[in-house]
Amino acid sequence: MLWFVGRLSRHQKQAILLSVDVVLAPLSLLACYFLLYPASIASDMATRSAYGFLVVTLFTAVGSPLLGIPLIKLKAYEAVGAIKTGLLALFAAMGLWLAKSYTGFSLPVAGIPLFLLIFVLSMVLTRFALLSLLLSVLRQGQIRRNVVIYGAGNTGTMLASALRSHESIHVVAFVDDSTSVQGMTLMGLKVYPANQLERIVKRFDVERVLLAMPSASMARQAAIARDLVSRGLDVHALPSFAQLVGTEVILDTLAPVSPGVFLGRDPVNDLRPEASDAYGGKSILVTGAGGSVGSELCRQLIRYRPARIVLFEVSEIALYTIEREMAGRVDAEGICFVPVLGTVTESRQVRAVLAEYKVDVILHAAAYKHVPLVEANPIAGLVNNVLGTRTLAEAALEEGVKRFILISTDKAVRPTNVMGASKRMAEFVVQDMARRSTSTDFSIVRFGNVLGSSGSVVPLFREQIKRGGPVTLTHEDVTRYFMTISEAACLVLIAGGLSMSRGPHEGDLFVLDMGQPIRIRDLAERMIKAAGYTVKSPENPDGHIEVAVIGLRPGEKLHEELLIQPGMLTTPHEKILRVQERGLTSMEMTSALRELRNAVAVGNAAAARRVIEAYVEGYGSSETSANRRERIGA
Incomplete structure (x- = not known):
């Protein structure tokens, strides 16, 4: 299966998605009849409504490429994809209404919004089912790494959304310092306080923590990172979007502080x-x-x-x-x-x-x-x-x-x-x-x-x-x-x-x-x-x-x-x-330099230290320089 999916070209994948939409349109209309009438009557009325099936199929075949729905990757099918799916269903429902108005095939007025609802749900659910199937195929033999996202703000939730369909990364929880979000569920994941991180790591076998708090100071992020590394975790920090586009700079670069202040x-x-x-x-x-x-x-x-x-x-x-x-x-x-x-x-x-x-x-x-x-x-x-x-x-x-x-x-x-x-x-x-x-x-x-x-x-x-x-x-x-x-x-x-x-x-x-x-x-x-x-x-x-x-x-x-x-x-x-x-007197200076040169000549660090101890007040001991020189025979 993985080999088959990998061999498909981009155009072939788009053709498959378009075919799915085209097939779902008449099936959604057929489902309307069976929901509105008993089975025996629904089958008979569906047989006499050929124009309706033909219209929704044609409108879907034309509208789906125009809206670019087959171009949307399954992994990227989120809000925008759902909106376009709704527009396609509305377009097909309009065609159904026109066909009913001009051909007079049998379909109650309530059947058009019902068709719209069934068509939207079927397309959305089918895509999520295809995505689940695709991910299960791609994850065959893959080692999934459990990760925790530190930071449950906008950046953290967007990161969780992006990683939800990742083949080898599995987000298991959020961690956040703010009590206002602790205990909540975001993107299907629970938000835990930072003091429970160790328990989460053991429970889910977490190896990596993703820092998603770009609004926090660099010092705060660095402090959190050091603490996480000390626990044996791999830490990755996500920059803010302002930093990614270059509109946000480090304070030292923007306004360096002069030491003189x-x-x-x-x-x-x-x-x-x-x-x-x-x-x-x-x-x-x-x-x-x-x-x-x-x-x-x-x-x-x-x-x-x-x-x-x-x-x-x-x-x-x-x-x-x-x-x-x-x-x-x-x-x-x-x-x-x-x-x-x-x-x-x-x-x-x-x-x-x-x-x-x-x-x-x-x-x-x-x-x-x-x-x-x-x-x-x-x-x-x-x-x-x-x-x-x-x-x-x-x-x-x-x-x-x-x-x-x-x-x-x-x-x-x-x-x-x-x-x-x-x-x-x-x-x-x-x-x-x-x-x-x-x-x-x-x-x-x-x-x-x-x-x-x-x-x-x-x-x-x-x-x-x-x-x-x-x-x-x-x-x-x-x-x-x-x-x-x-x-x-x-x-x-x-x-x-x-x-x-x-x-x-x-x-x-x-x-x-x-x-x-x-x-x-x-x-x-x-x-x-x-x-x-x-x-x-x-x-x-x-x-x-x-x-x-x-x-x-x-x-x-x-x-x-x-x-x-x-x-x-x-x-x-x-x-x-x-x-x-x-x-020092001239005689003392001459003696000091001679002794120092002698110590340097043989590389004797201890002797060199004794020279400065003898001649420099304060170095080595509280004894006066004169007494030290006299004691060592200088």
Whole structure:
């Protein structure tokens, strides 16, 4: 039987359906006679009503193709098909009435509406019978999968209707969170509350759940999906029809939220004459030019019209991206951009670049900055952040670079991790070079976390919110200083101008005014609400996004600091402060670098950690750095 059905062409199937309609028309009229009269009389009257049988047969044979009824697939025979069937029956009944009026064959007036009713019912029932027969044939040997539809709204009922005639999928029930529909029967299926899902799965041997609630938030759908997957179910989500035709877009795509809105203060984005003098017409090298801060420094340097910007970057893709961006900026006309693929730890390359491009200013933003990664790879972090800074600084001094600015971090203040300790050592390097220099102006700019930079919490939280949560928090009370990338880059450049205006000195250490530290929990909740969702908590169990505390990572502090010693000096810019902090003596610096190089040479991570423990206050123990150095014989 399956072979026979499969071999039928489309036209053959249409011919069969047309033949069924043509045969049903006279049979329906014959049924009228037997319903209106006793059998003996009905048979006699039917014999004398040849015109009636001929008319309904002809009208059906003509009207069915005109209405396109044979073209309607059995699986798609729903409301539209029933309406067309009714129109065909009405057309045939009109022909019957005309035949009765002009030929006078015997049929009572009540016989015409009776014929109409019988003809409609016979066509509809025949099609459903044919569909049942077809499905039973198609399902021979098929494994039917029982599914539950989660969502009993319009989308869910339409999905159930579409799947009703599916060969291998059998919808067994609806599940919905709304109490207004729970207990109802839709499309012949009962609507259950979500808390009975486990019982339904066991009862009907359900393997798959179809999410049909496109009006629910993405976060809500994701939360439901996670719960279903945790039960071992296969989950498929149905998009809304608005999404299918492209009229509905994700919130992040339509209206992205700027990270700066979470600071609660006005951003800094001004130009200063001192900075214009420092960078205008100069040749400037930016290390880490493809990173978050480095690339923003390049963008903002354009406003000061330097003659050349050397883009120094170790990552090929990052260098390619920033070079393409700079070359495509219409406001960068007349500025020469030089992409250099290299590392600050390579002394010969660094010296060659500084000499070839006659670099006047170095903005040193290159660093390994991700705390967990550097904690797991201390040798690489210390080589890049400490020895790389020393190599670059020495080359700057030898090649006559006028200005060297180190970009530092608040994690360098009494650090508890290798990354912070390496940045503190880098500060020591720059302070030591400043004492040795009579021509190059060395300085440091220290600030906290940059909102929206790679690895920062803002893009992480945004991605977690997009997935439906949970938003992960290391500690309920953890706080951080924050600043936008554009604000940080702007103040770094201004600080460089302020330092240059003072001439050679012992090395300025500038600290940017970051405002009050922000509680990360508050930031997470603001971002959830800004995305249009609510926070799920014991007080609000129906919320969309949960905030989960996962514990502090290795080397992570609960609260960051900006100063090692109290007391700050003002500068001409209200957001830039100058501090005086004791570094290492020249002898201590020499010893520290020698010990670090020895540890690196043999790949001894433990020895490298002992070096920073000995020289960096706060790292390793509460013992003072001087006592530790004395104890280990430094």
